[in-house]
Amino acid sequence: MSAVVAILSRVGLWGRGVVVAIPYLWLLLFFLVPFLIVFGISFAESIIAQPPYSSLVDWLRDEDAGTSKLQILLNISNYFRLGGDDLYILAYLNSLKIAAVTTLFCLLIGYPMAYAIAKADPARRGPLMMLVILPFWTSFLIRIYAWIGILKGNGVISNLLEWTGLTSGPVEILYSDWAVYIGMTYCYLPFMVLPLYSTLEKMDPTLLEAAADLGSRPFKAFLSITLPLSLPGIIAGSLLVFIPAVGEFVTPELLGGPDTLMIGRVLWNEFFANRDWPVASAVAIALLLVLVVPIMIFQHVQGKQAEAGR
Amino acid sequence: MAGQPIRKPTRLEPWQDAGQTPYVRIDKVTKTFGDFVAVDEVSLSIYRNEFFALLGGSGSGKTTLLRMLAGFEQPTEGKIYIDGVDMAGIPPYERPVNMMFQSYALFPHMTVEQNVAFGLKQDNVPKAEIRDRVAEMLGMVQLSAFGKRRPHQLSGGQRQRVALARSLVKRPKLLLLDEPLGALDKKLRERTQFELVNIQEKLGVTFIVVTHDQEEAMTMSSRIAVMNHGVIAQVGTPTEIYEYPHNRFVAEFIGSINMFDGRVVETDGDQVLVASEEAGCDLLIAHATPAPVGSPVSVAIRPEKIALSKEPLPDGDGRNRTTGIVREIAYLGDVSIYLVQLPNGKTVRVTAPNVTRRTEMPITWEDEVTLSWRPFAGVVLTQ
Structure with a gap:
């Protein structure tokens, strides 16, 4: 009898092993x-x-x-070169800056969106979330090309500003850092909204009623209850935006100006223009090390959340 | 009914005193959600230091009424006055009211101390005073050692006490409690009932409690409003509600009761004689609500007010007595419940205390017994 059990458990373990393997x-x-x-x-x-x-x-x-x-x-001279040449350090710093600004914009736009959807009528939440995800149904490149049409001089925004009389001539937003911010914020917004929505939607609305009952005005209640409780969502969303944004290549390449220096571009140049694979690989490894830190923070927060049993 | 009132008999009865002004006045309040009428023209007066229970089943409108008092819902029609002030348009955070939520609604990211201190912080109370008052409150609910814990590290009973401390720390004049003991097990609930009443008497706060548990309402409250489908079926002290129900709903909702339909054949002062085929005898009721001769009424008699006997009773006028056969017996230790079937098929419920210790019951299955009761036992219900 016990032999059968032993065999069965072994088979079970083996089955589980395959699934994991x-x-x-x-x-x-x-x-x-x-x-x-x-x-x-x-x-x-x-x-x-x-x-x-x-x-x-x-x-x-x-x-x-x-x-x-x-x-x-x-x-190891490839790594010394990374430290010795301004180009690489500047590219790293600029990538971090652009990723940070993008994350901030995504948070500022995404938080109210996620909040509004989480507070909407339950029947409407599904369609609203669908609208957030809808852009993914179109090719990423096509959407970036559409932004070129919107941002260029004589583009939609430029013409609109001229028509309202706010500016006298065409406005060139394209090929600047601002075009990169706009394009990247647009691209990464859903990655911010999704985790924020899922934490905000889970929040017990009676907590806000309790805060109001204890004398807290709505905005103060938001700051002391909603915001801290949505922190896991804020961190998850920020990392989901920040990590890929640091290594972003396509958007700055298409929307950015010649002086929009990002590490992804440097990497591409080393690989395909210079054909210096060792340096390019060193750049990639260094980028990975830069990103490991936020990923570790993410893992730590997730672990803590699981520990809190929520 | 097992509940013994915890309150001392020398309690105040401000509702008897015409000179008293109510602390909370609910004036013809109606609340509708779409087509659904949750609360239907409810009027209530609740006085200072009362322990007032809103009792009803789910969907009776009791919680909606409580939420309107707290300010989370606005009445569709009617007015609510607290301490003489019209509450229309006053948001929850400006009302002199605190609430203890059914789910406790403790802030999960704060410690017990921070939870209790939250309300005081909103009023910019000085730090030292906050510390003292929080410590005092935690001492009162016997949680002084748990101040640094988070809600998820506490048991259900401890969370309930944190919620109570948090809602009392601002020293509200009126505390609303939504099913305060609903999530506790039976033993803990009974102990907490006493604690709640003690705290309420010590602090002199007016309590309004929503509950679906009639025993809880009977034990703790000074007065009960029984609600049904958004309407108040009856307001009264626990004794009044139990002994003098005004209508069938209240009579059947509170405890168990036997109902006999009949017709009034004679009235004499406050004595009413009812002929009832269902009971198989004439029913004489003393201290009855007057009803015109010939009108259809129901007579309600509590199971513990009916006497059972195997020996035939001495001859009388044949009123308030009928015979039947014992069909079921449930032995509960302190009392036994007998289900007696009358010749016409009607089943009557009788409870009798087991006054002596014995293994063989004097009355057993299929015995023919006589049921009898005194004129004061029954209540005439006209609706």
Whole structure:
């Protein structure tokens, strides 16, 4: 009898193991292995060859002595170059700035949106959330191209300003940092609204009634009850926007000006214009390290939330 | 009914005194949600230091009435006065009222101390005074050792006491309690009933309690308003509600009761004689509400007011006595419940205390018994 149970539990464990193993295998193959390859390339030297980087490991044979040596060459100058050249540091800082501004704009626009949807009639919440997600049904590139039409001189905004008489000539917003902010805020807004909505919607409305009953005016009640209780949503949404925004490439490339320096662009240039794969890999690894910090914060907050049993 | 009033018999009865002005006056208040009438032209006067219960089933409008007092809902029609001030348009945060919520509504991100201090902070009370008053309140509800805990680290009974402390810390003149004991188990509920009454008497606060539990209402309150479908069915002291129900709803809602339909055949002062085929005898009721001869009435008799006997009673006038066969007996320890079937098929419920200790019951299944009661036992209900 107990043998049967033991076998069954083993089968059960095996079944569970398979379920867990598939995504792990997937991540191993398509995340960890490429990451290690890139990590390896970042210690190589750039050469004119195919592929354009030197091998790290060499098997040296000394014919005279009849011995062989395993030689591993780690070229750390790529990382020194990142620290030594202003371009990279500026690009990193600028990427962080643009991501931070985008996150702030998303929060300022997304919070009232999520709040309004969470407070709406339950029958209307579904359609309203649908509208938030609706832009995803159109290709990302098409939507960015649409913004070019809106932001360019003689574009929709420019013509509107001219028509109302606020400006005398065409206004060129395109190809500036502001165009990048607008485009990126637009792109990432749903990632802010979704987690905010889910925390705000779960909030017990009687808490606000209790606050009002104890003498708190609505705005003060918002600050002392709603805002702190929606903090997990704010953090989740901010990280969902901030992390991909730092490495964003397409939007600044299409909407930004020539001086809109972002790390994604630098990376692209190193890879495809300079064909300096080792430096490009070092840039990518450094970017990853910059992003690991906010990801760790995210994990920590989520862990704390799970601990609080909510 | 197991509930014994906790209150001392020497309580005030301000509603008897015409010179008293009510602290809370609800004047023909109606509340509708779309087509649904939640509260229908309710008028009530509640006096200072009362422990007033709004008793009713779900959907009776009791909670809506309480929420209108707190200011979370506005009456569709009618007025609410608290301490003589018309409450129309006054938001909850400006009312001299605090509420204890059914779900307790404790702020999960604050400690027990911060929860209790919240109301005082809104009034910009000095820090030192906040500290003292919070400590005093936590002492009163015996939670001094739990000040630094968060609500989710407390048991249900402790949360209930935090909610009570939070709602009392601002020293409101009127405290609204929405099913305050609803989430507690039976033992804890009984103990907390006493605590609530003690606190209410000590602080001299007017309590308005919403409850669906008749026993809770009977034990704690000075007066009860029984609500049904948005209307007040009866207002009175627990004794009045139990012994002199005004209508069928109140009679049947509170405790259990036997109803006999009949017709008035004779009245003499406040004595009424009712002929009832259902009861199988004539019913004589003393101190009855007057009803015209010939009108259809119901006579309500509580199970504990009927006597059971196996031996035939000495001959009388045949009033207030009928015979039947015992069909069911439920032994509850202190009392036994007998279900007696009359010849016409009607079942009468009788409870009798088990006054002596015995293993064999004197009255048992399928015995033929005589049921009898005194003229003061019954109540005449005209509706």
